[in-house]
Amino acid sequence: MSEPRFETLGAVLKDIQNRNWLHSLYGATRPPWTADTLCVVLERDTYSEEVPEFAxxxxxRDVLSVHQAQGIVENARRQLAEPGVDELVQAFNYYFKKDAFIRFTER
Known part of the structure; x- marks a missing residue:
């Protein structure tokens, strides 16, 4: 198995539908995040508190699961025909802060 690699949050969110929903996003910084914030997607045992070795x-630290991020992006795509990376990151930050999906019509 190859070593995990850091990616920008923007790149991860643009490709989130192609990621394994059982994995999680890990990052070193605290919110709010930007499209250029570095993160990594790692396999995580949902029944364990153990942190993956790479992390x-x-x-x-574990930020959100890929499954949650997929829901965030899906919600944004239902509201906006083609959400840009900035809108996806805004939706991601909103969800992390409020534990709710953003409503772009009420920005």
Whole structure:
């Protein structure tokens, strides 16, 4: 298995529908995040509190599951024909802060 690699949050969100929904996004920074914030998608045992080795080695914390991020992006795409990376990141930050989906009509 190859070593995980860091990606920008914007790139991950644009491609989130192609990610394994059982994995999680890990990052080193705190919100609010930007499209250029570095993160990594890692496999995670949902029944364990154990942090993946790569995350532990780089002092990363679990931000949200891929499944949650997929829901965030799906919600944005239902409201906006072609949401840009900035809208996806805005929706991601909103969900993380409020534990609710953003309503773009009420921005």
């Amino acid at each position: 532990r080695r780089h002092s990363l």
